[in-house]
Amino acid sequence: MLFLRHRSCRHHSLLRIHIKFLSTTSSQPLHLPLSFPTYMIWGSNTSLGKTLISTGLSSSFLLSPLTTKKPHKFVYLKPIQTVPSLGTILRPRIGILGFYNLNFREENRFVKDGVNVVSELVCETLYAWKEAVSPHLAAEKENGVVEDSLVLETLEKCLRKEEDIKEEEMDVFCVVETAGGVASPGPSGTLQCDLYRPFRLPGVLMGDGRLGGISGTISAYESLKLRGYDIVAVVLEDHGLVNEVPLLSYLRNRVPVIVLPPVPKDMSNDLVDWFGDSDEAFNSLKEIMISAFSERILRLNDMAKKAGNTFWWPFTQHKLVPEEAVTVIDSRCGENFAIYKGQDNQFITQQFDGCASWWTQGPDATLQIELAREMGYTAARYGHVMFPENVYEPALECAELLLEGVGKGWASRTYYSDNGSTAIEIALKMAFRKFSFDNGLLSDFPNNTRTDKSVQLKVLALKGSYHGDTLGAMEAQAPSSYTGFLQQPWYTGRGLFLDPPTVSLSNNKWNLSLPEGMHCKNMIKKGMSFSTRDKIFDKSRDKSDLTGVYSSYISQKLLQYPGLKESIHVGALIIEPVIQGAGGMLMIDPLFQRVLVSECRSRNIPVIFDEVFTGFWRLGTESAAELLGCLPDIACFAKLMTGGVIPLAATLATDAVFDSFLGESKLKALLHGHSYTAHAMGCSAAAKSIKWLKDPQTNHNIISGQRLLREVCTIHCFCLLIAYQFPKVDVRTVSTIWNI
Amino acid sequence: MLFLRHRSCRHHSLLRIHIKFLSTTSSQPLHLPLSFPTYMIWGSNTSLGKTLISTGLSSSFLLSPLTTKKPHKFVYLKPIQTVPSLGTILRPRIGILGFYNLNFREENRFVKDGVNVVSELVCETLYAWKEAVSPHLAAEKENGVVEDSLVLETLEKCLRKEEDIKEEEMDVFCVVETAGGVASPGPSGTLQCDLYRPFRLPGVLMGDGRLGGISGTISAYESLKLRGYDIVAVVLEDHGLVNEVPLLSYLRNRVPVIVLPPVPKDMSNDLVDWFGDSDEAFNSLKEIMISAFSERILRLNDMAKKAGNTFWWPFTQHKLVPEEAVTVIDSRCGENFAIYKGQDNQFITQQFDGCASWWTQGPDATLQIELAREMGYTAARYGHVMFPENVYEPALECAELLLEGVGKGWASRTYYSDNGSTAIEIALKMAFRKFSFDNGLLSDFPNNTRTDKSVQLKVLALKGSYHGDTLGAMEAQAPSSYTGFLQQPWYTGRGLFLDPPTVSLSNNKWNLSLPEGMHCKNMIKKGMSFSTRDKIFDKSRDKSDLTGVYSSYISQKLLQYPGLKESIHVGALIIEPVIQGAGGMLMIDPLFQRVLVSECRSRNIPVIFDEVFTGFWRLGTESAAELLGCLPDIACFAKLMTGGVIPLAATLATDAVFDSFLGESKLKALLHGHSYTAHAMGCSAAAKSIKWLKDPQTNHNIISGQRLLREVCTIHCFCLLIAYQFPKVDVRTVSTIWNI
Known part of the structure; x- marks a missing residue:
């Protein structure tokens, strides 16, 4: 005999809601078994017969010729159900239909170890409501809203229950049937396609065979793809309109479309004959699902090995x-x-x-969904279009948002490129040009675009800083293992590199460490330690003795240029404001950076801020310049700018910098560009993300992992996070960096 | 009195189909008037009442208080109609309903210049079929298939008819009503959302207020966005399910949702009362549409100016x-x-x-739609995930396709980066490492990662070549206006730059020009001219005297390294195979490049092919290496690789190159990376495009503009194309480059 288990879901639902208020949701990471096939059954509209698919699959699976000689278990899960009468809740249709079918045949009896072992059908409805309306309405009316996390948690538990069944003993097949259409709201109001997204289970879509059904099926399919789901088959009831032909054409024959015979309209029909007629269709659907599952597992099992054989990972031995x-x-x-x-x-x-x-990451799951839609839209509207002398909405909107945001109060021009490294190369070219004209190095222009051969430009930069891996960006960094002959034979180190004073937390105090060689004879101890991080940024420190110490230290270092050797000039200052990221998350004394900027400005040396890492709220303000309290002439942005989906960089500049490239000659223009400069998708992602992060309604302060620097009030917390992120990094190393 | 114009569309339809076979479709570029608002009316399913919207809008527009004191003209276009009876064809519903409404009122009479001027309603159905099924079925059954281009052309003509109306004389408002759902097939089978895409008219979506309608409306909306359409409002019939609440929440209140009162189900109802009750709804819809139109025009008018004030275009004075x-x-x-x-x-x-x-471009419009869907899917599935020590499907699939395609027969590793320039910087680092180990420059490794200070590496490269704008890529190029102090003060030119022999077409012959200083005393004239382009690539030339000439020329140039100055080595060869793109579309003698490769290989100098421009069928073969007939050790790809949507680059390398980075020390690994290395969307676009371009079914040989080099059999054709592309370039300049 066959077990048929039914559960009163109403009871469960209430019980679970009750629990929810008593305990917090589990913080255990999701665990989704892949030892048996599990599929979502989606509908492109309501009432198209998703349950017929589930039922047909159950029969096909449970009654199939037992080549494996193992009993079968079919698990039917309906996480959310709104039904017209309580009776139906208690006996979900699939159970009834399954019962009908399964009772017909006898070949499911097994004898194993002398015991009668039988195939099993489990039907479980997780949460149900009385009224046959959209779950969000029913939940509200019946005062039984269930939070998304709880639905997922319960579903996960149900799936995990089957995980312990040993593969040798039983074949399991599981379907999770959704309610209504793909984008019908769940009980909390979240669209079901969004609700189940963390599981990203592969799916089967019940299409619509009626008039207008081609459109509805395609749109539903697109909504699922737009959330990253894989659909292995589309199923359709035959309404005589051959909707499968255009559907197959749309799917380029890559996703099979299965047609079911017309379902009898007579409500009293027990569908037994119909299921008989549909046997073949359900058998092939089942085969497709089982083989897609096997292929997926095979591929997943192969990927690590193939990666090791084909990839060349950066920074990886x-x-x-x-x-x-x-x-x-x-x-x-x-x-x-x-x-x-x-x-x-x-x-x-x-x-x-x-x-x-x-x-690069910052967005929450909601922005990810919105960005996916935005990416689809922008790719469809523009693909990529050439930038010079052209304008298109995403590039313009993004530029406007940058100038009104991170560039507010100083920048007037946006120069796009592809990544932090190229943004830096562009910034250096801008700064050197500005410096050359301001300091008469190109006085003979336009008659001569060259200078005296012996003129050399250097950057002023801080040791430990990092600006990228292309040669120009590397040249602006102090020598390190990354710049040696082994890595970059062309590196020469074209900078005056200063040791910066740093601030680190120890024993609940922020301590300032001055580099060796900095004159601090008359230093007052009280200026060297801070009880809160905010005090480090306090502008009143500008009047402290330390300002003088910093100022004379910098002046002295700069004395050599263009001092003794007239031909070598410091043509730009480049710093990572506040935090040196790749250099080890070092916090530089903001006062020192302010003095540095002011010393350079008084010498007509353009100031570049490398905000690739710090930009867009990473440090709690939209730009690190805001936190630092002084402005650059040029600044570079990338990473989080697009909300973490695709590469895009921007170099912002003042009008004065821009003007040094204006003239009658095209050769005076900045001749640097990349093929996808200002590509529409990047600009569009950036525009969306910049607005999202700024909006108090949507910006949840950049999620925990990314809030790291903003919240870094105890070094211990930081070390823990680091340990979590890089399991291979010794936390003690990190502690050393932070001088504990 | 009011004019009501109706047309027998059936007649028109046949007539137009007839014309189609007699004449080719116009090659005139699309001309879409924007002097009056034109909107598409889309439905999220069939029979939801798109025509009610059109009708309601017509009343609202024609009967609105005439603040402008001008007569109004409402144009209703139904490009495709399948209707149950011929009677209905002749009198489209909107006409009937409009008539009812409009006759009620008298305020539409104007007197202008003493003449009675009245508002006007024009209803036009462009193509109609008898049977009420999907247009593609009706068209097929009734033997009346209409090609997409003809539908668009006819629609364009209808819209242009209204263009001559002077703004001062009349206010025009136009709606184009689609048939069925957004993705219902048109008469040729093309989905309507794809069919009308070239016009990209803004739209209003008729949503579904019934059970399941939230999902259908959202999915339909997403299908439209996924094709780059803008939707200014969603309209919904009230079915008592408050579907507008979740819809507004989904739309983040940015797109208004308008609710219409329930439509009487009684078919005999003339809807006059219903239209009366819906007055307010249609008035606000009309206002939304008019104001969205004005905003669009305002923005479009402003964009050029704003671009000039905020952008800093590359390569642009x-x-x-x-x-x-x-x-x-x-x-x-x-x-x-x-x-x-x-x-x-x-x-x-x-x-x-x-x-x-x-x-960067190559895909046809069909691939663009597919790529848009792919971009939405990939963004939703991955966003971006970190690459090192990780594997995810798009990165793996793309790497596999690259190694089986452009890397076939030689490459075994894929190194991802963001653009051609970074791909080159990586290639140089790879080549120099390989050379250093092969030639004992780092023999003391790992005890010492540096070499004798005086060791210098240079590249062997051709004059006129271009490899990118970051410093490392620039250093591999010969001096030019792009590399001078004005543009790049840090450029030194770290190469041995050779003058290459070039091939150009003149008087229907391909002539070979040798650079000055190349010894060719015994040269036989017949080897200097070719009747067809294929003969230039003929491998039999390898046995000609010219091979010896090239070989000794190269050997002599290489003699100086590491000849007199032992410390300077040529550590890499870098060439653009076959064509130097940015350098002026110069074709280099392929024999010369083959000899160059062979000379370098015999000296253990790694060979880099810069295929950023030539890769992926640009020259008619998947890689230019294939055309050239010899293989590199390292090759760089970008541009067309993603099908022209987003930046991605790959540097492919042989196992031998890869091995020179293997070891126990992490510091021996290649320490070069960018934040979005191997970003999922780029890899996914590339995987899709590489397959698409390779597939004979989908690859239409890369579209005309891009087929340029492949088809460059007459210089005149080339000049014309250049003139077309760069209206500001003097064609004579181009002719000079090609030596005419």
Whole structure:
């Protein structure tokens, strides 16, 4: 005999809601078993027969010829159900239909170890409401709203229940049937396609075979794709309109379309004959689903090895990365990767993206969905279009937002490029030009575009700073293991590199460390320690003795240029304001950076801020310049600017800098560009993200991992986070950097 | 009295189909008037009442209080109609309903110049079929298929008819009502949302107020956005389910949702009362549409000026670009920009993207739609995830396709970066490392990562070549106006730059020009001229005398390194195979490049091919290496790789190159990376495009503008194309480059 389990979901629903208020939701990362196929059943509209698919699949799976000689278990989960009468809740249709079908046949009896083992059908409705309206309305009316996290948690538990079944003992197949259409709201109001997204289960879409159904099916399919779902088949009831033909053409024959016979309209029909007629269709659907599942697992199992054989990862010693150390990322959702673990029991689990994918990430899951839509829209509207002498909305809107935001009060021009490194190369070219004209190095222009051969320009920069990996950006960095002959034979180090004073937290106090060689004879101890981080940034420090110390230290260093050797000039200052990121998250004394800027400005040396890492609220203000309390002539932005989806960089500049490129000759223009300069998708993502991050309604202060620097009030917390992000980094190393 | 014009569309339809077979479709670029508001009316399903919206709008517009004191003209266009009876064809519903409404009132009478001037309602159905099924089925059954281009052409004509009406004389408002749902197939089978895309008219979406309608409306909205459309309002019939609440929440209150009263179900109802009750709703809809139109025009008119004030275009002397020279790009579709012209009569027209947006473009309009969907999917599934030690599907698939395609037979590793310039910087680092180890320059490693200070590495490169604008890429180029002190004070030119022999077409013959100083005393004339381009590439030339000439020329140049000055080595060869793009579309003698590669290989000098411009079928083969007939050790790809949507670059390398970075020390790894290295969207776009371009079914040989080099059989054709692309370039200059 066959087990049919039904649960009163109403009871469960209430119980679970009650629990919710008593305990916080589990912080355990998601654990999604992959030891058996699990599929979502989506509908392109309501009442198209999703449950018929589930039922047909259950019969097909449970009654299939038992090649594996193992009993089968079919798990039918309906997380959300709104039904017209309580009776139906208690006996979900699938149970009834399944019962009808399964009772017909006898071949499901097994004898194993002398015991009668039978196939099993489990039907479970997780949350149900009485009224047959959209779940969000029913939940509200019946005072039974269930939070998204709870729905997911309950669903996960149901799936995990099946995980312990050993593969040798039983074949499991699971479907999770949604309610209504793909974008019908769930009980909390979240659209179901968004609600279930963290699981990103593969799916089958019940299409619409009626008049207008081609459109509805395609749109529903697109809504699912637009949320990162994979659909392995579209199923359709035959209404005589051959809707499958245009659907197959749209899907380029890559996703199969299965047509079911017309369903009898007579409500008293028990559908037994119909299921008989649909046998073949459901069998092929089941085969498609099982083989898509196997292919997915095969690929997931192969990926780590293939990656090791085809990729050349940056900053990675391949010899030290064994196959098992490679992380297989199936998707990302908000701040979490969904990663595949294939060792013993295959499953998908979540991993916090602690270093925010090299500090590019910031958006929450909601912005990710919006950005996906925006990316689809922008790609469809523009693809990429050439920038020079052209204007298109995303490039203009983004430039306006940059100038009104991070460039407010100083910048008037936006120069686009592709990444931080190129933005820096452009900034250096801008600064050197400005300096050359201001200091008469190109006085003979335009008759002569060259200078005396012996004229050399250097940057003033801080040791430990990092500005990128292209040669120009590297030349502006002090020598390190990254710049030696082994890595970059062309590096010469074209800078005057100063040791900066740094601030670090120890014993609940922020302590200032001055570099060796800085004159501080008359230093008053009280200026060297701070009880809160805000005090370090206090502008009143500008009047302290330290200002003088910094000022004379800098002046003295600058004395050599263009002092003894008239031909060498310091043509630009370049700093990472407040924090040196790649250099080890070092906080530089903001007072020192302010003095540095002021000393350069008095010498007509243009000031570049490298805000690639610090820009866009990473430090709690839109720009680090704001926190530092002084303004640059040129600043570079990238990373978080696009909300963490695609590369884009911008170099902002003042009118005075821009003017040094104006003239009658095209050769005086800034001749630097990349093929995708100001590409529409990047600009569009940036425009959306800049607005999102600024809007108090949507900006949740950049999510935890990224809020790191803003909240870095205890070094211990920081070390913990670092340890979490880089399991291979010794926390003690980090502590040393922070001088604990 | 009011004019009501009706047309028998059936007649028109047949007539037009007939014309189609007699004449080719017009090659005139699209001309879309913007002197009056024109909106598409879309439906999220069939039979939701799109025509009610059109009708309501017509009443609202024609009967509105005449603040402007001008008569009004409402144009209702139904490009495609499938209707149940011929009677209905002859009298489209809107006419009937409009008639009812309009006859009620008298305030539309004007007296102008003593003549009675009245408002006007024009209803036009362009193509109609008898049977009430999807247009593609009706068209097929009734033997009346209409091609997409004809539908667009006819629609354009209808819109242009209204263009001559002077703004001072009459206010025009136009709606174009679609048939069925947003993605219902048109008569040719093309989905309507794709069919009308070249016009990209703003739209109003008729949503679904019924159960399941939230989902259908959202999905339909997403299908429209996914094709680059702007929707200014969603309209909904009230079915008592307050569907507008979740819709507004989904739309973040940015797109208004208008609710219409329930429509009487009684078919005999003449809807007069209903229209009366809906007055307010239609008035606000009309206001929203008119104000969105005005805002659009205002913005379009402002964009050129704002661009001139906020952008800093690359390679552009801003002083030479007046406001009127700025091109306002509203969208792109396939190989055309849709540009806005605002001078006298506002309109949108098409402009051929002749230089393929700096040679990034290649896809046709179909791939653009597919890529948009792919971009939405990938952004939703991954956003961006960190690359090192990780693997995710798009990065792996793209790497596999690159190694099986452009890297076939030689490459085994893929190194991702953001653009051609960074790909080159990486390639140089790879080559120098390989050379250093092969030639014992780092023999003391790992005890010492530096070499004798005096060791210097140079590249061997060809004059006129271009590899990018970051310093490292510039250093590999011969001196030019781009590299002088004015542009790049840090440039020193770290290369041995050779003058290459070039091939150019003149008088229907391809002539070879040798650079000055190349020894060719015994040269046989017949080897200097070719009747077809294929003969230049013929491998039999390898046995000609010229091979010896080239070989000794190169050997002699290389003699100086590490000859007299032992410390200077040529550590890499870098060439653009076959064509030097930015250098003026110069074709280098392929025999010379083959000899160059062979000479370098015999000296253990790694060979880099810069295929950024030539890669992916630009020259008719997947890689230029294939055309050239020899293989590199390292090659760089970008531009067309992503199908022309977003930046991504790849540096491919052999195992031997990769091995020179393997070891126990992390410091021996290649320490070069960018934040968005191997970003999922770029890899995904590349994977899709590489497959698309390779597939004979979808690759239409890269569209005309991009086929340029492949088809360059007459110089005149080339000049014409250049002139078309760069209206400001003197064709004679181009002719000079090609030695005519």
